[in-house]
Amino acid sequence: MFAWASAQRTSVCTRTSQALAQRRRRLVRLRPACRHDALQQRTLATSHLKDESTRASLNVAVLGGGITGLASAYYLAQQLPKAHITLFEGTSRLGGWLHSKQIDVGTGKIVFEQGPRTLRPSRPNGWVTLDLIRDLALEDQVLMTSKESVAAQNRFIYFPDHLVRLPGPGSSLLNVFFSLFTEPLYKNMLSASLTEILKPVRGNFDDESIGSFISRRFRSSLADNLVSAGIHGIYAGDIYQLSIRSIMPFLWAAEEAAKSVTAGFAGGWTLHWPQDTGLDAEWAKAAPPSDTIQTIRNSSVFTFRKGIGQLAGRLETKLRESANVTTRLLTKVEELQLEQVDGVPSISLVARSDGEVTCQPEKESFTHVISTISGKALNNIVRPESSLSILSLTPSVTVMVVNLYYSNPSLLPARGFGYLLPRSLAFDQNPERALGVVFDSDATIGQDEIPGTKVTVMLGGHWWDEWIAYPDEEQGARMAKAILQRHLGISEEPQAVHVGLQRNCIPQYTVGHHSRMAQAHEALKRFNGRLRVAGNSYNGVGLNDCVRSAREVAMGLVEGQDEKTGLEFFTKDYAPVMRQKTD
Numbered sequence: 001m002f003a004w005a006s007a008q009r010t011s012v013c014t015r016t017s018q019a020l021a022q023r024r025r026r027l028v029r030l031r032p033a034c035r036h037d038a039l040q041q042r043t044l045a046t047s048h049l050k051d052e053s054t055r056a057s058l059n060v061a062v063l064g065g066g067i068t069g070l071a072s073a074y075y076l077a078q079q080l081p082k083a084h085i086t087l088f089e090g091t092s093r094l095g096g097w098l099h100s101k102q103i104d105v106g107t108g109k110i111v112f113e114q115g116p117r118t119l120r121p122s123r124p125n126g127w128v129t130l131d132l133i134r135d136l137a138l139e140d141q142v143l144m145t146s147k148e149s150v151a152a153q154n155r156f157i158y159f160p161d162h163l164v165r166l167p168g169p170g171s172s173l174l175n176v177f178f179s180l181f182t183e184p185l186y187k188n189m190l191s192a193s194l195t196e197i198l199k200p201v202r203g204n205f206d207d208e209s210i211g212s213f214i215s216r217r218f219r220s221s222l223a224d225n226l227v228s229a230g231i232h233g234i235y236a237g238d239i240y241q242l243s244i245r246s247i248m249p250f251l252w253a254a255e256e257a258a259k260s261v262t263a264g265f266a267g268g269w270t271l272h273w274p275q276d277t278g279l280d281a282e283w284a285k286a287a288p289p290s291d292t293i294q295t296i297r298n299s300s301v302f303t304f305r306k307g308i309g310q311l312a313g314r315l316e317t318k319l320r321e322s323a324n325v326t327t328r329l330l331t332k333v334e335e336l337q338l339e340q341v342d343g344v345p346s347i348s349l350v351a352r353s354d355g356e357v358t359c360q361p362e363k364e365s366f367t368h369v370i371s372t373i374s375g376k377a378l379n380n381i382v383r384p385e386s387s388l389s390i391l392s393l394t395p396s397v398t399v400m401v402v403n404l405y406y407s408n409p410s411l412l413p414a415r416g417f418g419y420l421l422p423r424s425l426a427f428d429q430n431p432e433r434a435l436g437v438v439f440d441s442d443a444t445i446g447q448d449e450i451p452g453t454k455v456t457v458m459l460g461g462h463w464w465d466e467w468i469a470y471p472d473e474e475q476g477a478r479m480a481k482a483i484l485q486r487h488l489g490i491s492e493e494p495q496a497v498h499v500g501l502q503r504n505c506i507p508q509y510t511v512g513h514h515s516r517m518a519q520a521h522e523a524l525k526r527f528n529g530r531l532r533v534a535g536n537s538y539n540g541v542g543l544n545d546c547v548r549s550a551r552e553v554a555m556g557l558v559e560g561q562d563e564k565t566g567l568e569f570f571t572k573d574y575a576p577v578m579r580q581k582t583d
Contacts, residue, residue, distance in 0.1 A: 057367065058083035060557070061349060063333055064372035065089030066096020067543055068535040070315040071132065071550035072370050077322045078135075079558045085325045086366070088351060090332040094316045097505055098543070100307020105405060105496045108449035111307045112403035113456065114500040116543050117444060118145070118301035119308070124276050125544035127283065128551055130293055136314045139292045141306070143446045144299035151443045152300035154416025157229045158487055159185045159425055163414055185225050185422075192218040197260040207511050210247060211239035217251075217261055221424075229420040232435040235541065236397050236461025237508050239423070246509040249576060257578035268581030274574050275552070303444050308543070330354035334361060337383040338527050341365060345528045368530050370553055370566075374507065375520070375537040382531075390520045394513070394537055396504040399435070400459040400471065402480035404494040409441070411453040411490050417443050418455075419487075429486065432479040433463035437487070452495070457483055461506070473499040507537045514570055521567035532556065533566040 058080060062073045065087055073087045087094075097115035120126050133139060145151050153170035156163040164185045167176045180186045196217050202208075208216075210231065214223035228239045235242060245252045250271045254264025263269075289297070296302055304310035319325045328351070335350035347369045352361040371378045375391030382388050418438040421430055440454040448454065457480035464470065471479060476499040484490040517538060524531060534549040536542075549566065556564035568574060 058557075059365075059367045060085050061333075061347070061364075061366040061369045062087045062372065063369065063378075064096070064535065065091075065094040065327070065329070066372060066535070066546075067098055067312055067315075068372035068546040068550045069096075069370075070094060070312055070319065071547050072372060072534060072554050073319055073325060074132075074315050075551055075554035076370075076557065077319065077325050079554070081322075081324055083324060085322075087319065087325065087327045088331050088333055088349075089327070089329050092330055092354075094327070094329070095309055095312035097502065098309045098312040099500070100304075100309030101498060102306065103405070103496050103498065105407075105450070107407075110405050110448040110450065110452070110454060110496065111444070112405075112454075112496075112498045113307055113309075113440070113444075114401050114403070114498070114502065115505075116308050117438065117440065117456070118303045119543055120301055121297045121299055122544075123297075124279050125540070125542075125548040127297070128279070129544045129547045130289075130296060132547055132551075133296075133311070134290070134293055136311075136318065138304070138311065138314055139290070139296075141304045141310055142292070142296055142302050143305055143444065144296055144302045145443065145445070147298075147300045149300065149442075149445075150415040151417040151439070151445075154414065156414065156416060156419035157185055157226070158419045158421055158429070159183075159225060159229075161429060163419055163487075165414075165416075187225070188219045188221050189226070192222055193262060197262045199260065201255055201259055206515055207243050207245045207252075207513075209240050209511050210242050210244045213244040213248075213251065214239070217255065224424040225422050228424070229422040229436075232422070232461065233420045235508065236399050236435050236458070236506050238462040238465075241462070241508065241510050243509050243511045243513045246513040253576060253578045258580075264578075269578050270581065272577045272579055273569075274576075275569055301443075303447070305447060307447065311543075328353070333381055335383055336369065336371075336378075336381050336531070338530060339365070345530055347527070347530050368532070368557060370557070371531065371533045372535040372550070374504070374535070375533070378533065387526075388520065388523055390516050390523060391537070393516055394507050395510065396507045397461045398464055398470065398501065398503045399461055399505055400476050401500045401502060402457040402459065402476050403440075403496075403498040404455050404457070404477075404480060404484070405496040406453040406490070406492055407450075407495050408492060409451040409453055411488075411492065412439055412442075412455075413488055415439070415442055430483075432459060432483055433461075434459050434479075434483050435461050435463075437483065455484065462508075470501055476501070506541055509541075517567050517570040521565050521570055524565035524567060525563065527565075529562040529564055532564055538567060539569060 060076055060083060062069050062085060069087060073085050076083065076085050099114040101112045101114065102109050103112055119129060121130060133142065147169055153168060155166045155168060157166060164179070164183050180190055199217055210227060211223045214227050223239055231237055231239050231242065250264070251261050253271055254261050254269055258264035258267055258269050319327060331351050331353045333349050333351045337348050339346055339348045347366050349364050349366065350361050351364065374396065375394050379386070379388045379392040416439060418436060420436040421434055435458040438456040440456055441452065459476065459479060477497045524533065532553050534553040536546055539545065539549055553566045
């Protein structure tokens, strides 16, 4: 139940509040019955909260309406139909970085993605997302890329002045060896791999950068040419700042357990996470997946007919159908504090709706809060100030996404998923500081109504960290076209262009991230389980990671686990274990 702290307001404030209430009623469409779908019987465990009255008294605030916030609210609404969930979002739309746009180019519609465009169905996190897709009845909207497709088999790095196909499915052994010995991209790779097993094991230190680790175990050329390109495609980050322990935990663990990375792979070592045990047990007991879900599991990547944003859209629809969910758009939480109400801990929030400039914002009380906003944003609103300052140490990068569509379907000089640009690429080949180019017309076949060539150019990331101003849309489009002409020889003018600047969109897990999150877990414990966190600031920046973290934090609350913070996986109790395969 809400606890409102009323303040004296002028008539201007009263009129503003009435207008906001009317607008909120337009934004929040509720239906009288909460629909229970098969999620309650299949994916999630039965609630272990002590009694019906306890479940009914829960009043949970979810901060942030991106994919993590939407999924958290959905899981809670399905498992706790008598509790009340309020979703706070500071902007006018839900979905966060999931932003698919349908563009009419005159002869038909195409889809431009401003955020993630494909998902991997890998276990375990990819399977959690597939469970969610099944429960949302979205299977018939999935578009799969098979492992035999050109997008799955052809992935490139541009170096030093041409596309180099990476070894993978469909590559002949002869072609792989030819590339290893002739392409500058692979300089010293073979000798570095063969001698890595002889390198001494690291000393007594807690973490190091990806670049430092790869240079120490292999050679710096391998780090700068190959690894940096891969990290550009996922984190848009600097390998000499990002943590090997947090981002490539198998490599970090293999050095210690198997005494070398090469021995770790060759010896059949695997990394096991304690938190996966429960999921494995659920899937073992569950009914076999449908033919559609099994087919998706066996694909290379997948997306949706109308773009990745379709997942966020279906979650939004489900929440608006739930009688126990209130969605408050254009509402920013300004303060968050632990309080005692009749001796019972609760969380008070001060939230201000857009346009409520002259009024004293209302203070509201919740039994629990799940924060899916960035760690830095959470630290800015928590009181006492700086009580979660450790969370503010996770930086983020800004990426400019430029979508281009050409009516000519035969423009690309090579077919495949696209290409990435390494940090070692000469400046005259990449003065725009691009990260990579996705060949969308190959990677997401079936989304567009008309044929053509569709590509996405990603600019910035860590390259733009010191910039005090970013390119505008016209400059971004010009930069993207220059890259395509220089690298691919595309000189035609596109029929459609869309430019988006995604500010602070990808958190950077820099060296020491694991230890900082363990400290943050201890700092959050003072909230007595009333404040929990989830999202890409903590344990994975991908969409699958976010859905998994939403599920974990929601189920921790559903099952009455009072000491959960959302960061317990960084403690020693959840330390991963390396195991060697035995015959």
